[in-house]
Amino acid sequence: MFPLVQRCCFPTPFKLQKLTGPRLLLYGKNKATCSSLGLRLQRDVCLLSRSPSLNPASVYATKLQAFHTSLPFFKKKTPEESEAKDSGILQRSMKSLKDSRKPALYLSLAGLIPFVSVPLSMAIQGTYYPELAFAQITYGAVTVSFLGGMRWGFALPEDSPAKPDWLNLANSTVPPLLAWQALLFKDATHGAVMLVMALGIALHYDISLLPTYPRWFKVLRTVGTVVIALSLLATAALKAVSEMQLSNSGNKWQNTK
Incomplete structure (x- = not known):
């Protein structure tokens, strides 16, 4: 061998x-x-x-490099890119708003008139009216209750994508409860803030949490919520300005004595 x-x-x-x-x-x-x-x-x-x-x-390093994943590098967007993105979102939203059903669009816009007219009339006259502010809060409470109960009408039909379960039906009662609490406040500012919170919760339910509505309705709901919230906050701001003017005038009257 x-x-x-x-x-x-x-x-x-x-x-x-x-x-x-x-x-x-x-x-x-x-x-x-x-x-x-x-x-x-x-x-x-x-x-x-x-x-x-x-x-x-080197072969081992190459294998490791193939499986290596680093953190993504977030490039800071330029003002032109952010403006282009915002304009694109705004254009899509306006297009969806134009595609909305005409009865829903016109009735929703008409329902915003009582909200906008109250702070506008008080600003034109330069006087704060507590009666008008209370009427606005009452109308806001009714609107929030309507938005909360609308989910029941969407979930109860048999062919609806939303089921009549605890999530849909119980969450629909939260905005009306907050609206009722807003009516119990003696101060209009507190009531306006409570209604803004209720509107935000109702919008969150309809947009992201619960089964969604059509895109045009979501855009319509967003626009309506923003207008109502701004009108309520404008009334609260006018109340604060009126109280400040009254306190200044009272101080001046005491100083003249």
Whole structure:
């Protein structure tokens, strides 16, 4: 077995012992050629082994790099990009508002008149009327109750995508309860703030939490909520200005005495 291994692995020494004369010179030339080829192959193998592409460490690093995930780099948006995005959202919203059903659009706009007329009339006359403010809060409480009960009408039909479960029906009673609490406040400012909170909760239910309505109705609900909230806050601001003017005039009257 060992001689066979020697003949297979180390054939050169045994052949050199038997070769003499010209055959020895010919074999020497062949050996020089083979040795030069062997040196070239050895040099090429060394260069390839030193190459980064075949280095085990580099291969391992490449594998790790393939599975490596870094944190995303958030590029700060330029004012032009933000304005373009806002204008695109505004255009889509206006298009959805134009696609809304005409009865719903006209009735919703007509329902905003009592809210807008109260602070507008008081600002024109320059006088705060507590009766008008209370009437506005009462109308706001009725509107919030209507928005809360609207979910019941949407969830009760059998073919409705919203189920008449605890989530839909119980959450629909939250805005009316807040509206009732707004009527119990003696101060109109507190009542206006409570109604703004109720409007925000009702809008959150209709837009994101519960099964959604059509896009045009969501846009209509958002616009109506913003107008109502601004009108209520405007009435509260007029009340604060009126009280400030009364206190200043009272101080002046006492100083003249």
